[in-house]
Amino acid sequence: MTKKIAILAYSGGLDSTISIDWIIQNYNYDVITLTVDLGGGQFSNDLESRAKKAGALDCLVWDVQDEFANDFILPSLLAGAIYENEYLLATSIGRPLMAKKLVEAAEKYEATAVAHGCTGKGNDQVRFDTAIKTLSVESPLQIIAPAREASFSRDEEKEYAKKLNIHLPAVGERVYSIDRNLWG
Template sequence: MKKVILAYSGGLDTTAIIPWLKENYDYEVICVCIDVGQGQELDGLEERALSSGASKLYIEDLKDEFVKDFVYPTLKAQAKYETKYLLGTSIARPLISKRLVEIAKQEGAEAICHGATGKGNDQVRFELTIKALAPELKIIAPWRIWDIKSREDAIEYCNKHGINLPFNKDTSYSRDRNLWHLSHEGLELEHVELEPNYNHLLQLSVSPEQAPDTPEYIELEFDKGIPVALNGEKIDGVSLISKLNELGGKHGIGTLDLLENRVVGMKSRGVYETPGGTILYAAHSKLEELCLDKQTLAYKSTLAIKYAELVYSGEWYTPLREALAAFVDETQKTVTGTVKLKLYKGNIIPAGASSEYSLYSESLASFTTGDLYNHHDAEGFINLFGLPLKVRAMLLNTDK
């Protein structure tokens, strides 16, 4: 029997795909779930996969690799899709796809199957990575070819095949969770005129109104752009993000209601919870302000836009993304130091920063200027800097 590797989350869609693959392709279905921080979503996964018809299930804990090789490079780039979204779903897909390819080769499978819909971004992200790493593998995307047209249809299909799942059409948001974030789509969020039902929706965070009335100070230490300590204690990346998720969620930080432009051309609405990531981005940005020169910081901010677009559209394993990452790494050689932040009711308030590579000079910046700056030099600078304006004004006066 030929084999197919199924990217399995244990959710409604990928569970329905198991019997569908067996019926329509006569494949042996091997499920693969990559643990990038889904937490309790992994409970009971093996029993569900096997009882739905899979021959086996791989559960691979790749949280460390996720943080080191995908989260931190994106953080160092300060990449935000459409200046807001911290790419939580996007950065997990190339890692998941890479491992799917590795297991497909190990198992001798001829195809990889994913549960992304024909309207979504994930189909692009999965398939571009598979094409980049193993172009010989066949790709199956059931949502583009089967008769199931909605989550309601998928629930009915599972029920007909004796698969009972804890979902119903009224409560099942489409969610994606990992260590970095939690996304929500569907239900009332599809109606852009409505406010999200945050009391029902949020799982990592509280609303700012429900956050404590007392602010909390934290201090983060970075080494070459990578966070390495929290409040003076060295900490690994997985533990750090988990801790910051707790702190940020407690103070109502990092909830984003975004109407975004998908890769496939349509606009879609999602609510994203990224409490720890939002804190890290704020701290890293503050340290870059201190340690990077004007031109590098400005150019890097334009590069971040393209970097985010590449990650969002699934182009992680591309020469351009890798080249941009090399540039980012070069800029991070001096992004070392500590940043203090105040967390208060959805706000991240800078409370000081220091670095041995600081480009800030108190002697230069102070009103009581020291020997490094001569006020008289400013006159000549302004004359030259304003020369084009003076020439233009003279020309306009001549024309009159």
């Protein structure tokens, strides 16, 4: 019998890298990572090798910059979607497209679950979960959120990566991640 597959939204950072092994250990799923390129700049050269070292079956990188610009950025501009007349909502408008691509990858690879790195603290979890549930209503997908379920501290995440023998040079003392895309 073949193992079930989870498609993990993957940035290559600490949270998503340790999530690969965490899903394997806690759910006994094979993990395929999906990096959705929204135009935020270059990805690490070792993105694929890092994912595979953590246990990923495969590492996909999908360039969706044109779709993001045409179907998300342009409509938000036309709608005047600026929070408090100051913030362009660059991160939040990218989440539904990322969720859409997770669902598409799940369909393509016959996965039964998708996973993301959102904690239980912010609105990103709602954006991802709602979009995934809406887009997979005919074949519901299990949603796995290791950061929300495991509640690791940053030091625990670093220790977890060390046990996997994965070195992430950019982590340092930072306790947050930075999100970039075409829009900001």
